[in-house]
Amino acid sequence: MSENLLLTSRPGDVKVQIQSPQPKKLTHLPERPKVDLAFSDLNYTVKQGKQDKTILKNVSGRLRSGELTAIMGPSGAGKSTLLNILTGFKTDGVRGQVLMNDKERDLSQFRKLSAYIMQDNQLHGNLTVDEAMTVAAKLKIGEKSRPEREDIISEILDTLGLIDHRTTMTSGLSGGQKKRLSIALELVSNPPIMFFDEPTSGLDSSSCFQCISLLKTLARGGRTIICTIHQPSARLFEMFDQLYTLSDGQCVYQGSTKMLVQFLGRLGLQCPSYHNPASYIIEVACGEYGNHTRKLVNAIDNGKNDVREGKPLPELKITDNLNNAEKYAHDIKNTIVASKFNKDDKNAKVYNDTTIPALPQKVLNNGVKDDHSKDDVEKANAESALLGDNAMPVKQPRYGNTELQQFFIILKRTLLFSRRDWTLMYLRLFAHILVGFLIGALYFKIGNDGAKVLSNLGFLFFNMLFLMYTSMTITILSFPLEMPVLLKEHFNRWYSLRSYYLAITLSDIPFQTIFCVIYVTIVYFMTAQPLEASRYGMFLLACLLVSFVAQSIGLVVGAAMNVQNGVFLAPVMSVPFLLFSGFFVSFDAIPVYLRWITYLSYIRYGFEGTALATYGFDRSKLQCFISYCHFKSPSITLEELDMIDSSYMVDIVALVVIFIVLRIAAYVFLKLKLRANH
Incomplete structure (x- = not known):
């Protein structure tokens, strides 16, 4: 049964009845310890240039399990920065204690216990909801049996209202449904602490309410739910349990959302009636009402004080070096009074018209000192025992599955959405076939004509050009689009970078091989190259x-x-490779100081290899349909190209070495990029 709360913002206001979302028990999810986070x-x-800019200024706070916490503040106040630091997404330039x-906090193990759902829904559009959930379940809880994983997936999708969309492609979901799917993917492993960056961004009012209701439900299930939010409506604001507000990198309020108006009022900041x-x-x-930041920061002690309801008010200690700190302390101490609550109905809390609830203080001083009740202390002790001496569970594996299993799961997923990608698959196939027939028609039956050897060499060079640009460009266009998904999934400990990189490296090789074989077969026989299998x-x-190799460069x-x-630099960087390919100028004609580029x-190596395959290995003389053919003997052609002493095996080995070096370089760049973004 849902809970009815009677809430008012201040004395004299009309009491509004709000239906609290009903918590749903996700019984099949793996058990995880509750987590309280403090900083x-x-x-x-x-x-910034030669100067340092301080974004957060010695802020403190505490975020509790079972509560939905909103981090608010004006643009540039530091709320996203604070969220990124708490998630572990930002580590450089941070001082303080979490x-x-x-x-x-052990950051590596903490990431295993937490999930970060970013503002943009980074999802693979070519997978169905059920396929995306299955992949997430295999990666995150691979130790469970298939029936257990299916039960977990069904329960989560039912709870989040996606059960009827299991067969819907992710790209066909609405904004709110995509947001819920992003949550569902991370909920598979039941993380006890979840972070959300602007979860209502881009959603209409109805979807916003559904999203925050879902977060409220998750919080009431015992999780710690923290999200940044820009400026919620009054309806949404009432659903949050705790508010943490920043201004200019400092905390101006921390505590219950229901206590905000009374807290501000006792500091001389009276919220107008019916104002959000x-x-x-x-x-x-x-x-907008004057510079009150210093007053608020002093009153809340930059986050060390925590305004909570229902507890007696201890003496507020405002420790600040500002000249008027004592004045603010005196004002607050003499104006804030304790309140009484109507305890007749456990499902309702009604504020007294003449008194306001007490504002208890929580102090963070190189640790967390908390005036818990007896039940709270017992609960904390039980959690501490569960988490062990290092504030972490017994050493957990970094990922939910082995790297070998991760590789096969990601490979299968990549092959699946590659097959469904029109640009990546069918457009490339069409281009290879179309260009193959076009080139075959243009250079039709010139391969055995001694009078058209130069044209045939042009055909060999164009082969290299076409294969280079089609392989390289499609990778440059598609791979960066994977980066946001990789950042999210790798940060949330879905898989290791090695497993992911190896999977995507191998996934496109079969398709590229098929396309290349089709193209080469068409042009080879249409242009009448030597009809020898070798x-x-x-x-x-x-x-x-x-x-x-071109794909590796991409x-x-x-x-x-x-x-x-x-897209701009890759073709430009390829120009030196084309100039020194041996087609435009022979090796002997290249200046000595530039020969190293060849x-x-x-x-x-590719051009030389195809030329040797075509004209080398003691090929018989070509046909000549005119009185004199200078290149009738294939050896003359190789001599003109300065390839008479070249080795086909050297060309192949060189290409293999370049391929391996580039693949390793791509992995290194990818790893550096992940570190830079984390």
């Missing part, structure tokens, strides 16, 4: 390796930069 004297500084259940308290605190923080195999191998560029820069040009 003390957090300071965050970033470099505690988990009153003990020092959430909007009012933002207006105060922005300075020469065809050598020609195809060189073309395949060139396409794989991975390096995609991992190192964004799409806009990559050894780096994979186009040179």
Whole structure:
């Protein structure tokens, strides 16, 4: 049965009855310990040019399990920065202490217990809801049997209202449904602490209410739910249990949302009747009613005081070096009084018209000192025992599955949505077939004509050009689009970077091989190249390796930069490889101080390999339909190209080495990018 709360913002207001969301018990989820998060004297500084800018200024606070906490503040106040620090997403430039259940937080293990749902819904659009959930379950709780995972998935989807959309493609979901799916994916492992960055961003009022109701339900299930929110409506604001407000990198309020109006009123900041308290605190923080930031920071002791309801008010200790700190302390001490609650109905709390609830104080001083009740203390002790001496559970594995199993799961997922991607799959296939027939028609039956050897060499060079750009460009365009999903899933401990990278590296090789074989087969026979299986195999191998190397360059560029820069720089960076390929100028004609570039040009090795496959290995003389053909003997052609002493095996080995080096480089760039974003 849902709970009825009778709430008013201040004496004289009309009492409004709000239906609290009914908590749903997710019985099949794995058991996890409850987590209270505390932080003390957090300071965050970033470099801006030659100067340092302080974003957070020694803020403190406490976030409790079973509560839905909102972090609010004006733009630039530092709320997203604070959330990123609490999640562990930002670690550089941070000073201060973060505690988990009153003990020092182990960041690596904390990430295993937490989930961070970012503002943008980073989902694979080519998977159905059920497929996305199945992949998440296999990766996060792979130790469970398939029936157990199915029960967990069904229960979560039913709780989040997605059970009827199991077969719907993710790209076809509404904004609110995508947000719920993002939550469902992380809820599979039942993280005891969940962070949300602007969960209502881009949603209409109805979807916003559904989203916050869901978060409220999750919190009442014993989880610690923390989210940043810009400016909620009064209806949404009432649903939050706790509010943490920042202004200019300092805490101006921490405590119950129901205590906000009374707290501000006793500081001489009276919220107008029928005015949204959430909007009012933002207006105060922005300075619309004068500069009251110092007063609020002193009153709340920059987050060390915690305004809670229903407990006697201890003496407020406002420790600040500001000149008027004592004055503020005196004002607050003499104006805030305790209140009485109507305890006749356990399901209702009615504020007395003449008194206001007491504002208890919680102090964080190199730890968390909390005036818990006896039940709270027993609960905390039980959680501490569960979490062990290091404030963490018994050493958990970093991921929910082995790296080998992760590799196969990600590989299967990648193959699935690659098959459904029109651009990545069918457009590439169409392009290879179309260009293959076009080139075959243009260079029709010139391969055995001694008078058209130069045209045939142009055909060989164009092969390299086409395979290079099709392989490289599609990777540059598609791989950066994977980065946001990778950042989210890797940060939330779905899988290791090694498993992911190996899976995506191998996933496209079969498709690229098929496309290349189709294209090469079409052009090879239409242009009447030597009809020998060995020469065809050598020609195809060189073309395949060139396409794989070009694809690797696309991975390096995609991992190192964004799409806009990559699409421009990759072709520009390829120009030296084309110039020194041996087609435009022979090796002997290249200046000595530039010859080293030819050894780096994979186009040179590919072009040389196909030329040797076509004209090398003692090929018989070509046909000549005119009186004189200078290139009738294949050896003359190789001599003109300065390839008479070249080795096909050297070309193949060089391409393989370049391929391996580039794949390793792409992995390194990807790892550095993840570190930079974390």
